[in-house]
Amino acid sequence: RQLLGTTNNIIETKKTLLDGSIHKCYRLTVKSDIMAADLARYGIVPNKSSKMKIYPSLIPKSLFRHFIRGIFDGNGSAHVDKNKQLRIKFYGTYDVVQFINHYLWQELDVTYRNELSISSSLYQPVYQLEYSKWDDVNKIAAYLYDGATVFLGRKREVICNFLAQR
Numbered sequence: 694r695q696l697l698g699t700t701n702n703i704i705e706t707k708k709t710l711l712d713g714s715i716h717k718c719y720r721l722t723v724k725s726d727i728m729a730a731d732l733a734r735y736g737i738v739p740n741k742s743s744k745m746k747i748y749p750s751l752i753p754k755s756l757f758r759h760f761i762r763g764i765f766d767g768n769g770s771a772h773v774d775k776n777k778q779l780r781i782k783f784y785g786t787y788d789v790v791q792f793i794n795h796y797l798w799q800e801l802d803v804t805y806r807n808e809l810s811i812s813s814s815l816y817q818p819v820y821q822l823e824y825s826k827w828d829d830v831n832k833i834a835a836y837l838y839d840g841a842t843v844f845l846g847r848k849r850e851v852i853c854n855f856l857a858q859r
Contacts, residue, residue, distance in 0.1 A: 695757050757800075761793055766844060770848070778821055779855045780830075781825075781834075784821050785819065787818075802832070804824070810823065834856060
């Protein structure tokens, strides 16, 4: 709502997350064939978690961190587990998750994952990339949020609150 600057035609609901907490969710439906075609050029299509393709050549390298933050905000999670360990996860197609895996390894020197977990989906497999080592989550958090002005506040808050307690 804040980013759009409107409350018209926005539906508010509540969603229970994996950790049992309940959060507000918003849904806005926009019908535009032109916008849909533009988004599809970048792989943003219905059921994108199981269909999205990645086109790094279309994205300037200077914008990769924003692109990866967008993937995280749309298809990722951040939570503190029962052992008080922060877990940052990315979900998507094999190609998308593998791109993030390789890119973060090259750019940030985080742990490279040789195997990716598979989550179930109604459509196709959804792959999961998870980070939980202190150095990894610290580097990823700094990379995603330092100087960022657009992000999903709830996920950033989970990460920042955890890191501030250390």
